[in-house]
Structure formats: C-alpha cells, structure tokens
Amino acid sequence: MNRSILVISPDRQLLDSVESMLVDQPGLRVDTRPARLTEMNGQAVKLATDYDMILFQTSGGDAAELKAAADLATGRRSGTMLVALADAGLSITDAHALTRAGIDQVLPVSILAEELPESVERLRQKRGGGDGGRPGRIVAVAPARGGVGATTVAVNLADQIIARTARGQNKPRVALLDLDLQFGTVGSYLDLPEQEILLRIAADGTIPDATFLRQSMAVLPSGLSVLAAPTKFAPLEALRSEQIAGLLDALTATHDYVVVDLPRALVSWIEPVVRRADEMMIVTDVAVSSVRHCRRLIDFFTADNIALPVQVVINHESKPFFASALHREAARVLERPLEHWLPHDPKAAHNAADRGQPLSAVAARSSLAKAIGRLASDTLTRFPAAIRTKEAH
Ligand SMILES: Nc1ncnc2c1ncn2[C@@H]1O[C@H](COP(=O)(O)OP(=O)(O)OP(=O)(O)O)[C@@H](O)[C@H]1O
Ligand SMILES: [Mg+2]
Known part of the structure; x- marks a missing residue:
C-alpha cells in the first residue's frame, strides 16, 4: 500500500535532505512545502486529511507555532502521524508542550538521518496491520x-x-x-x-x-x-x-x-x-x-x-x-x-x-x-x- 508524507519547513536544504533520506523507500510519496507551519494559515489542517505523515520544522518558544501544531493535531485524520522536527534551540518544555498538543514524535534535526527511516517503518507497520488505529x-x-x-x-x-x-x-x-x-x-x-x-x-x-x-x-x-x-x-x-x-x-x-x-x-x-x-x-x-x-x-x-x-x-x-x-x-x-x-x-x-x-x-x-x-x-x-x-x- 502506498504512503504519503508531507514535509513543511522554510529551510529548502532541510526539505531536500529529507527527500533524499526517503528516496529509496518503495511506495512512498514525499511532498514538500517551503513554509513555516504558521504561514500555512490552516491550510496544513486541510492537507492533514490527505497525508499519512506530516513532518514540520519547529523552533519552539513560539505560541503561534504551538497553536498551529495543536490545530493540526485536532484536525488530522485518525492515523495521520505528526512529527515535529526540532531545531537545536528547542527546549524540553517546548518539546513537552508539542506532545501535549497531540504531536506524536519530536525528532531533533541532528538525528533525523538515523531516526526518520525508523519512523517511516513504524508508519508502514501501523497502517499495514492491526486495527488501523494509533499504536498503543x-x-x-x-x-x-x-x-x-x-x-x-x-x-x-x-x-x-x-x-x-x-x-x-x-x-x-x-x-x-x-x-x-x-x-x-x-x-x-x-x-x-x-x-x-x-x-x-x-x-x-x-x-x-x-x-x-x-x-x-x-x-x-x-x-x-x-x-x-x-x-x-x-x-x-x-x-x-x-x-x-x-x-x-x-x-x-x-x-x-x-x-x-x-x-x-x-x-x-x-x-x-x-x-x-x-x-x-x-x-x-x-x-x-x-x-x-x-x-x-x-x-x-x-x-x-x-x-x-x-x-x-x-x-x-x-x-x-x-x-x-x-x-x-x-x-x-x-x-x-x-x-x-x-x-x-x-x-x-x-x-x-x-x-x-x-x-x-x-x-x-x-x-x-x-x-x-x-x-x-x-x-x-x-x-x-x-x-x-x-x-x-
Ligand atoms: N509501598 C510499599 N510499601 C511497603 N512495601 C512495599 C511497597 N512497595 C514495594 N514494597 C515491597 O518492597 C519489596 C521490593 O519491591 P519491588 O520488587 O516492587 O521493588 P523493585 O524496585 O522492583 O526491586 P528490584 O530491585 O528487585 O527489581 C517487595 O517486598 C514489595 O512487596
Ligand atoms: Mg523489580
């Protein structure tokens, strides 16, 4: 079964590197949006119904960004995985605020290369079997x-x-x-x-x-x-x-x-x-x-x-x-x-x-x-x- 991922980040270099990390994954469509989550004016919420996973970059400490993340979490289709890509400056408090808002995973950008393929694999397993709900x-x-x-x-x-x-x-x-x-x-x-x-x-x-x-x-x-x-x-x-x-x-x-x-x-x-x-x-x-x-x-x-x-x-x-x-x-x-x-x-x-x-x-x-x-x-x-x-x- 095909899966689709949307990557949202103002940093084109990051978008390119995420795309290249996932290029070898069979049956995976990767779309990118060069923007911050807050700049998408609710468009991300509409897109959330179209994708199996949404990755968005966040620097934390920004109430508007947290609100946008929370809106995304509320508006998503059940089963859409939401992953925040954290800049080095993201504090533990910010990371907690994101998970409390309903974001499934907070990945520091520095460990993206090791972690992203694993997250995608979990996405496959989650949607491939079981009862289709979120994992326990x-x-x-x-x-x-x-x-x-x-x-x-x-x-x-x-x-x-x-x-x-x-x-x-x-x-x-x-x-x-x-x-x-x-x-x-x-x-x-x-x-x-x-x-x-x-x-x-x-x-x-x-x-x-x-x-x-x-x-x-x-x-x-x-x-x-x-x-x-x-x-x-x-x-x-x-x-x-x-x-x-x-x-x-x-x-x-x-x-x-x-x-x-x-x-x-x-x-x-x-x-x-x-x-x-x-x-x-x-x-x-x-x-x-x-x-x-x-x-x-x-x-x-x-x-x-x-x-x-x-x-x-x-x-x-x-x-x-x-x-x-x-x-x-x-x-x-x-x-x-x-x-x-x-x-x-x-x-x-x-x-x-x-x-x-x-x-x-x-x-x-x-x-x-x-x-x-x-x-x-x-x-x-x-x-x-x-x-x-x-x-x-
Ligand atoms: N609140 C408590 N009041 C009284 N006794 C307790 C309480 N909690 C645990 N115990 C007792 O303390 C002992 C050790 O408990 P337990 O095996 O749960 O600890 P543990 O941290 O898992 O230990 P271990 O290092 O062996 O894994 C047991 O005899 C248990 O019944
Ligand atoms: Mg024990």
Whole structure:
C-alpha cells in the first residue's frame, strides 16, 4: 500500500535532505512545502486529511507555532502521524508542550538521518496491520534504586489501567513486559508458570511478531497479557536493540497500553524503549542518594528522547500536608513538583506478593492499592485509549 508524507519547513536544504533520506523507500510519496507551519494559515489542517505523515520544522518558544501544531493535531485524520522536527534551540518544555498538543514524535534535526527511516517503518507497520488505529501507549517504569518498588508499581499499574477504565468503555488491551532480564520478578508477583520466551528470543536472535507473542504470553483473568522475564540466567547483553524494538512494535500494534518493567542496569537495548516510550515513570524514595540517581536517570532518558515526559513516583511515603526541607530539596534537584506518592504499606504489598496476585485481588481497599489506582487514572487521563469500536476487539 502506498504512503504519503508531507514535509513543511522554510529551510529548502532541510526539505531536500529529507527527500533524499526517503528516496529509496518503495511506495512512498514525499511532498514538500517551503513554509513555516504558521504561514500555512490552516491550510496544513486541510492537507492533514490527505497525508499519512506530516513532518514540520519547529523552533519552539513560539505560541503561534504551538497553536498551529495543536490545530493540526485536532484536525488530522485518525492515523495521520505528526512529527515535529526540532531545531537545536528547542527546549524540553517546548518539546513537552508539542506532545501535549497531540504531536506524536519530536525528532531533533541532528538525528533525523538515523531516526526518520525508523519512523517511516513504524508508519508502514501501523497502517499495514492491526486495527488501523494509533499504536498503543508505552509506559516504562524504572527504579531509582534496587528494591524501591518499581515492579510493584509496574504490575499494579498495568492491572489498574484495566480496572480503572470507566464503565461502558471497552476494556483496554494491556500488556505487561518484564525486561528485568536477570532479576525480573513480575512472573512470581503474578504466580505465573515459567516463561522462557525472552530467553528463546535471545538464543535464536529472532524478532518476535504479534502472532508469536499472542500465543506465548500469559493472560490473566482480568485480561492483562504478561511477558515475564526468564527464570534461568540470561546474560544482560543477550538481547539486541532491534529485538526489543520489534517486540515493542508488535505489542503496541495489538495493545492499547504496554507497561514495561525496566532493569536497573542501563544496557544498550534500553534505547529503543526510551525512544518509543510515551512516558517514563521513575520510582524512587526521597533519600538523597535515590533522588540524585533519579536526576541522572531523567537526564539519561531525556537525552535519548527530548520530549519524553517523566513522572517521578515517590514510594513508601504518603503525600505530606507540608513539604519538609528534604521534599523541597528533592523537588528542586528533580526540577519538578513531586506529584505522585505511594504510602508505605508493607501488609498489602507482602500479601499481594505472597499470594501471587495484584493488589486489586487481595487488598483492593488498602491505601497502596488506592494510590496506584490513582496513578493509573492519571495515566488514563494523560493518554486516553484510542477510540475503538467493539468489533475491533
Ligand atoms: N509501598 C510499599 N510499601 C511497603 N512495601 C512495599 C511497597 N512497595 C514495594 N514494597 C515491597 O518492597 C519489596 C521490593 O519491591 P519491588 O520488587 O516492587 O521493588 P523493585 O524496585 O522492583 O526491586 P528490584 O530491585 O528487585 O527489581 C517487595 O517486598 C514489595 O512487596
Ligand atoms: Mg523489580
């Protein structure tokens, strides 16, 4: 099937180089407009219905340009991918504003040559199969220190995204992926039989497809699909980036939300997760060492994906009425208000882990279950599931 791309930029050199990057792609039509988005006076919105992907250059910090981008996002045909090409001057705040306005991807111009062919490939896969809607959202969960509670958050967030979906709406299709290859505990937290899928993928070097995953993943009574980490030892570098990229693309083609439990080690195959993630959740406590590491992680993740929203989740502490000096210092170091707090609730946490069930099944009324439920509701508000008809299930 043919695809069409429109590139909007006042910079003719950039237009030429994008065209030359895509010239070898079969079945792809590339049109260009030498203008800024704001100069197109709404014409871009009309054009949005004609193209599968629109790339536009933006320098950020310009309210009119942001408004034009938001209009484009509102007016697009469902399935049209919108990509902002960011000048070097684009700040993280501007990049966030663009994604909040509905832009799918913000690509720094400096990495265009490496990234653009991959984005186009995703466009092909997205429109070629599945139900034709937008790919699922990826929420990656990373720990700021060992044992801080990242897996507890990942497991129960995935579970609660299903539970918290409003009545009358289709239950979202949610996948939980344990990429803590060596020490993953998702399987034991959910009392699943051993799954050696990741080990098999690592051993034979293949890129898993959606059919293989559907047949191999465990499905819980709630409908949550789970891919657990191997119970046998696997070297951390056993997986290649392309395999993780393929795994995520297959999962997002068939699920509305993919929650990923990340390992503590920043291995090379984390990169495709960071590039694709819609949101990163870092689970931490307010100890100075954890907060410092959390800061390093934020810098690491946003270096790879400048527009990536990062949510900091403080575990083992209820939201205080008054921020202590320690809390204020943490917010300062992290350059954001501390919004998400999960209480220390050992009874609920241990009960759930011992029984191999999500908190909703064994301690639904506990303060911890409710707090993770709120986290899931917030996620659903930030990333509403794609509108799907019942038949698409
Ligand atoms: N809010 C909480 N209150 C009390 N106990 C908790 C809380 N969150 C997690 N725990 C407990 O802390 C322990 C570690 O949690 P978890 O496995 O989720 O952490 P992790 O960050 O994934 O650790 P790892 O470094 O092993 O991957 C578990 O026993 C879990 O039940
Ligand atoms: Mg863990």
